[in-house]
Amino acid sequence: MNYTPHTERDIQHMLNAIGVASTDELFAPVPESLRLNALNLPPGISEMEATAFVHSLTDRETSLSFLGGGAYDHFSPSVVDAIISRGEFFTAYTPYQPEVSQGTLRAIFEFQSMICELTNMEVANASMYDGASALAEAVLMAVRLNNHTRVLLPRSLHPFYRRVVATYVRGIDLELVDIPWSDSGTLDIAILKRELTDNTAAVVVQNPNFLGVLESLDEIGDLVNNTRTAFIACVNPISLSAIRPPGDFGADIVIGDGQPLGLPLSYGGPYVGFFASRDAHVRKMPGRICGETTDVDGKRGFVLTLQTREQHIRRERATSNICTNQTLCATAATVYLSSIGPQGFREVGELNWHQSHRALQALTALDGVRQKFSGPIFNEFVLEIDRKASDVLTALQHRGIEAGIDLGRFYPTLENCILTCVTEKRTDADIDRLIDAWRAL
Amino acid sequence: MNRDKLIFERGASGRRCVAFPAAVDSGTAIPETMRRDVPPNLPEVSELELVRHYTALSQMNFSIDTHFYPLGSCTMKYNPRVHEKAARIPQIAGLHPLSENAQPALQILWEMEQVLKAVSGMDGFTFQPTAGAQGEFVGISLIAAYHRAQGNAKKVVLIPDSAHGTNPATAAICGYAVQAIKSTERGTVDVEDLKAHLTEEVAGLMLTNPNTFGVFEDEIEDIAALVHDAGGLLYYDGANLNAFLGQCRPGDMGFDVVHINLHKTFTTPHGGGGPGSGPVGVKQALLPFLPLPVVLKEGNAFKLDFDRPESIGKVSSFYGNFGMVIRALVYAKMLGAEGMRRTSEMAVLNANYIAAKLDPHYDRPKNAQPMHEMVFSASRQKKANGITATDIAKRLIDYGVHPPTIYFPLPNVAPETMLIEPTETESLEQVDDFVEAMIQIAKEAEENPDLLKEAPHATPVRRLDEATAARKPILRFKTNNP
Numbered sequence: 040m041n042y043t044p045h046t047e048r049d050i051q052h053m054l055n056a057i058g059v060a061s062t063d064e065l066f067a068p069v070p071e072s073l074r075l076n077a078l079n080l081p082p083g084i085s086e087m088e089a090t091a092f093v094h095s096l097t098d099r100e101t102s103l104s105f106l107g108g109g110a111y112d113h114f115s116p117s118v119v120d121a122i123i124s125r126g127e128f129f130t131a132y133t134p135y136q137p138e139v140s141q142g143t144l145r146a147i148f149e150f151q152s153m154i155c156e157l158t159n160m161e162v163a164n165a166s167m168y169d170g171a172s173a174l175a176e177a178v179l180m181a182v183r184l185n186n187h188t189r190v191l192l193p194r195s196l197h198p199f200y201r202r203v204v205a206t207y208v209r210g211i212d213l214e215l216v217d218i219p220w221s222d223s224g225t226l227d228i229a230i231l232k233r234e235l236t237d238n239t240a241a242v243v244v245q246n247p248n249f250l251g252v253l254e255s256l257d258e259i260g261d262l263v264n265n266t267r268t269a270f271i272a273c274v275n276p277i278s279l280s281a282i283r284p285p286g287d288f289g290a291d292i293v294i295g296d297g298q299p300l301g302l303p304l305s306y307g308g309p310y311v312g313f314f315a316s317r318d319a320h321v322r323k324m325p326g327r328i329c330g331e332t333t334d335v336d337g338k339r340g341f342v343l344t345l346q347t348r349e350q351h352i353r354r355e356r357a358t359s360n361i362c363t364n365q366t367l368c369a370t371a372a373t374v375y376l377s378s379i380g381p382q383g384f385r386e387v388g389e390l391n392w393h394q395s396h397r398a399l400q401a402l403t404a405l406d407g408v409r410q411k412f413s414g415p416i417f418n419e420f421v422l423e424i425d426r427k428a429s430d431v432l433t434a435l436q437h438r439g440i441e442a443g444i445d446l447g448r449f450y451p452t453l454e455n456c457i458l459t460c461v462t463e464k465r466t467d468a469d470i471d472r473l474i475d476a477w478r479a480l
Numbered sequence: 481m482n483r484d485k486l487i488f489e490r491g492a493s494g495r496r497c498v499a500f501p502a503a504v505d506s507g508t509a510i511p512e513t514m515r516r517d518v519p520p521n522l523p524e525v526s527e528l529e530l531v532r533h534y535t536a537l538s539q540m541n542f543s544i545d546t547h548f549y550p551l552g553s554c555t556m557k558y559n560p561r562v563h564e565k566a567a568r569i570p571q572i573a574g575l576h577p578l579s580e581n582a583q584p585a586l587q588i589l590w591e592m593e594q595v596l597k598a599v600s601g602m603d604g605f606t607f608q609p610t611a612g613a614q615g616e617f618v619g620i621s622l623i624a625a626y627h628r629a630q631g632n633a634k635k636v637v638l639i640p641d642s643a644h645g646t647n648p649a650t651a652a653i654c655g656y657a658v659q660a661i662k663s664t665e666r667g668t669v670d671v672e673d674l675k676a677h678l679t680e681e682v683a684g685l686m687l688t689n690p691n692t693f694g695v696f697e698d699e700i701e702d703i704a705a706l707v708h709d710a711g712g713l714l715y716y717d718g719a720n721l722n723a724f725l726g727q728c729r730p731g732d733m734g735f736d737v738v739h740i741n742l743h744k745t746f747t748t749p750h751g752g753g754g755p756g757s758g759p760v761g762v763k764q765a766l767l768p769f770l771p772l773p774v775v776l777k778e779g780n781a782f783k784l785d786f787d788r789p790e791s792i793g794k795v796s797s798f799y800g801n802f803g804m805v806i807r808a809l810v811y812a813k814m815l816g817a818e819g820m821r822r823t824s825e826m827a828v829l830n831a832n833y834i835a836a837k838l839d840p841h842y843d844r845p846k847n848a849q850p851m852h853e854m855v856f857s858a859s860r861q862k863k864a865n866g867i868t869a870t871d872i873a874k875r876l877i878d879y880g881v882h883p884p885t886i887y888f889p890l891p892n893v894a895p896e897t898m899l900i901e902p903t904e905t906e907s908l909e910q911v912d913d914f915v916e917a918m919i920q921i922a923k924e925a926e927e928n929p930d931l932l933k934e935a936p937h938a939t940p941v942r943r944l945d946e947a948t949a950a951r952k953p954i955l956r957f958k959t960n961n962p
């Protein structure tokens with residue numbers, strides 16, 4: 040099966056117009072030595088067979104999941120997928136021709152506005168690839184802002200995000216300093232204070248952090264504000280329904296992954312990074328930005344703007360190399376936020392808060408299960424047990440439950456610890472099922 | 481309905497769309513200092529208002545589904561619906577990236593890797609890069625890691641002057657100085673100029689093939705030998721791979737690292753500017769440096785291997801845009817070997833047909849035979865009537881065609897460029913309509929140039945004031961009510 044509409048007559052007609060005898064002649068510029076005799080792939084199949092193949096892979100029960108750790112199982116209203124399934128959105132390209140791209144441009148403008156609203160920041164871009172690359176770009180931007188040479192990264196930052204930052208800063212001279220967590224699971228403020236030197240480019244804080252614990256952004260803001268060091272906050276956007284945003288505490292750059300805003304888990308992507316900052320820094324920002332303007336008749340319209348920051352104009356002096364971003368995912372997040380509105384957003388926040396706390400209470404009432412960190416949590420928490428986390432997790436998996444993430448995978452000292460997440464989709468009955476299964480181990 | 485409003489300007493305070501069940505108090509309260517008391521200003525609309533709003537927005541777009549979209553270098557081919565369905569199967573869409581039950585996903589990644597190896601002639605792939613530019617970043621980081629492992633600190637990356645902006649931007653992020661290589665009259669790399677730049681400081685050369693003039697780099701084997709002899713590596717920007725499917729392979733041409741845009745050649749939808757997917761493939765010598773984890777097959781089972789001490793690390797939160805990989809795999813399976821060959825043949829046929837038909841009417845700055853796309857110029861129209869590539873692009877909109885890519889390649893390389901890529905999924909009738917429109921526009925340029933300068937005429941908005949947008953940026957909606 041292929042998607043070419045050409046009949047034999049069409050082909051003949053076109054070859055005649057070109058003045059060649061066969062399509063093969065059109066490949067004459069490719070030296071004979073490079074021509075491929077046969078592509079080593081099986082013959083094509085029909086749509087019916089392709090569909091059967093996918094179903095053969097996926098024909099299995101799904102388990103009851105309490106997994107989080109940077110990707111979350113939230114409810115997505117039906118309108119979200121319905122809107123982004125419109126061909127006019129998903130089969131369009133980047134809006135370089137604004138007159139025929141007002142739909143995409145307006146959706147991006149709304150996205151930027153909503154990200155500013157959630158984070159309480161002044162300006163946001165049209166999206167980044169995902170949370171991790173958004174953080175890496177934030178670190179690079181901080182260095183552009185102050186030319187300093189070290190960055191403080193919490194040990195409680197998502198370990199994958201940390202690895203992405205490390206990869207992205209290879210090309211510049213930058214020291215990454217590890218800031219450990221305290222007994223409560225929050226950043227060790229005393230060590231942070233000690234490491235916050237004059238040549239520190241940025242302090243990175245994740246909220247809630249990878250251990251699920253909420254940081255005291257006010258204390259961190261007090262330390263960093265009024266220095267030339269940039270305050271970078273990496274946030275879970277759903278938490279901003281209940282928890283004060285970093286913009287309240289003087290953050291310079293707020294980034295995160297928009298996946299919780301109505302996007303499917305999809306084995307890790309496509310998600311959408313968001314990136315917000317201060318008006319004063321806008322010309323140092325990476326990525327596309329949509330702006331409002333007027334057309335020749337004075338009518339309101341939208342365009343990609345401040346493009347002299349970008350690779351297609353500035354080339355090796357661009358603020359980033361990003362070109363294609365995650366516009367359709369940003370559109371999905373925009374529709375999600377429009378559909379739940381301020382009231383629904385508050386309700387989601389409350390549900391996450393109370394369901395996770397109820398689960399935490401029930402789980403820590405079990406024999407040999409303790410809460411590892413005393414700090415406040417939003418919808419994820421760390422449980423400590425008396426044996427290796429993987430033993431319990433595997434046993435629960437056999438009962439159709441993924442009870443959490445084995446933290447020993449990421450931190451050798453936490454091999455008895457499980458990171459468990461409870462979103463608004465986990466009902467009391469789901470929690471009961473987890474408790475019963477655990478008790479029966 | 482007033483089509484001009486933003487979603488924030490619709491609805492009414494207190495109106496709502498989706499509601500959730502009430503939370504039952506857990507007895508634990510959010511600490512005072514952390515609790516959000518000022519809610520974000522989000523829209524308050526009914527579901528119908530919402531659907532009408534976004535439907536109206538969508539109707540302001542040109543898209544592949546609605547219009548011919550010959551945007552050069554972007555490969556705007558038809559996006560089959562079966563791909564969308566596959567990616568939305570609950571066991572796929574609902575699969576958590578840290579789940580221990582991920583065999584189907586790992587199999588999909590592994591199978592797609594086999595497809596890309598066969599198509600490209602490379603020895604192994606990573607799917608972590610989420611777009612072409614991130615693929616370039618991975619590719620150049622791999623080259624840097626390779627040179628470091630050899631104990632050579634190289635300093636320079638060479639890039640043809642016709643290259644896409646992401647190439648030099650990427651090299652710079654990776655810490656390299658960028659030097660441009662000139663193009664010949666035919667649009668190919670100037671081998672003499674390349675030789676003059678090949679010092680031992682050169683880490684590598686980044687090339688697109690067919691290049692951004694749509695011309696095959698027919699001296700590629702010599703170029704590869706020169707770069708390798710100088711101790712450099714050859715990077716393939718796979719944006720234009722559609723011309724090669726089943727015909728020839730970058731791996732056989734001497735490229736050491738490639739990225740492939742699944743959102744071009746393998747038709748995952750562009751989404752108005754992403755999500756894409758930019759898998760990177762390498763030759764044997766660079767395999768140890770690939771981002772982690774990589775997918776391994778052991779017997780009939782698949783696993784993620786994180787134990788890779790020489791890896792450059794990670795570039796995306798998890799494993800890249802998996803949802804795009806499954807779409808691409810369905811496409812590749814359905815095409816099969818002969819479908820791929822047919823795809824490149826028809827893409828090249830459509831392009832050459834357009835070139836033949838338009839040659840009498842427009843200048844083609846580089847006159848070598850194009851492959852899947854070609855660059856025309858408005859220079860003739862500019863000299864005669866002051867008509868620019870922008871004017872022609874905007875007038876095409878009146879004819880119901882999305883404009884080609886304009887001013888790429890850049891004006892310092894060729895003037896007033898229009899990069900046209902029809903793709904293989906367009907019919908002869910559609911291509912003829914386009915040719916007819918271009919010929920009409922060439923006539924209009926002589927007879928009624930103002931018609932072009934004032935185009936487009938019937939779009940939701942007409943030409944926009946981009947200068948003011950940049951000078952006095954308005955980048956978000958602000959409400960008047962505090």
Ligand SMILES: Cc1ncc(COP(=O)(O)O)c(C=O)c1O
Pocket residue numbers: 361362363553554611612613614644646647688692717719720741756758
């Ligand atoms: C030749 C070329 N290289 C690189 C890119 C960048 O790819 P992406 O937009 O997927 O990052 C593009 C497309 O935009 C391109 O046409």
